[in-house]
Amino acid sequence: MTSPVQQEMEQLLQDAFTPTRLEVINDSAKHHGHSGDDGSGASHFTVVIEAPAFADKSRLERQRMVNRALGDIPGERVHALAIQASAPTP
Structure with a gap:
């Protein structure tokens, strides 16, 4: 299940770049209890x-x-947001 913020990020990136590949991956569960985890499941x-x-x-x-x-x-x-951005290879 995707969170509302994840859906919003996907839409904003789709609109801005018309990507050939787009994945917005929720890593929040890996950081449960760590600094920055606000308990929302979308951090x-x-x-x-x-x-x-x-x-x-x-x-x-x-x-x-x-x-x-x-x-x-x-x-x-x-x-926290990790970004892996690239151009398509010809």
Whole structure:
């Protein structure tokens, strides 16, 4: 079952990048009882995204693009976000 914040992240990333691959993985259960676990079950996520928009961008630029697309979610509504962003290979 996906959480509302997970669904929102998926929609925001889909709208911003039209990715060829998108996975928003809820890692919160792995962090139960750790710092940042707010008990909501939606505190830690991994985003795996592949989109043409990331071509010729550095890893840092790609991560910044994803964070901008997600608005206030990283750091405000989600404690931890791991980002694996890449461009499709020709």
